[in-house]
Amino acid sequence: QSVLIQPPSASATPGQRVTISCSGSSSNIATNYVYWYQQVPGTAPKLLIYRNNERPSGVPGRFSGSKSGTSASLAISGLRSEDEADYYCAAWDDTLDVLLFGGGTTLTAL
């Protein structure tokens, strides 16, 4: 089981807003940046959010990240069918001295 906990699945109808949570601890999320990656099955992961809430150029503004204490969230507003993918949070852990990935959340557009 991953140290960063994500719900295994999430769903919403196109056009709706959906959030994916990532729960960690004082040694990772609380004290380090959180990153989010999107992976369409069969392809390489893609950086979606860096430094908690920054978007790389080319990532649509409907993707946003936030962090509070030992938890972080990825929000997607105006869900589109092409957003169907697996989403992973990541953060460095100061105690374990390793980079952690969450277990991943499979997002479905109903």
Next chain:
Amino acid sequence: DVQLVESGGELVQSGGSLRLSCAASGFSLHNYWMNWVRQAPGKGLEWVATIKQDGSDKYYADSVRGRFTISRDYAKNSLYLQMSRLRAEDTGVYYCARDDSTGAFDYWGQGTLVTVSS
């Protein structure tokens, strides 16, 4: 354009060794931390190893420490992962990824498949 191309993945017996390569183009390895991340079939992402720009610092996941070695060749602008004492649980797609200096993995290769038969 930045590009990362992995190679070297193949079927290998348990206990065997393998070296993965990641050829970088469009940027110099001199300037970036580099990483290996793997994904077992049907599973999530798992960070494997990281190497600093100058190679002076290396970090490993507990699951591979002592068995895997990350390295780089500046002349070839390539990253490597030497894997030994392979186990069935090392099976998966191995990606190399560039750290953009903020801790974010901004470019990824297409991955190379390693299969360890028991």
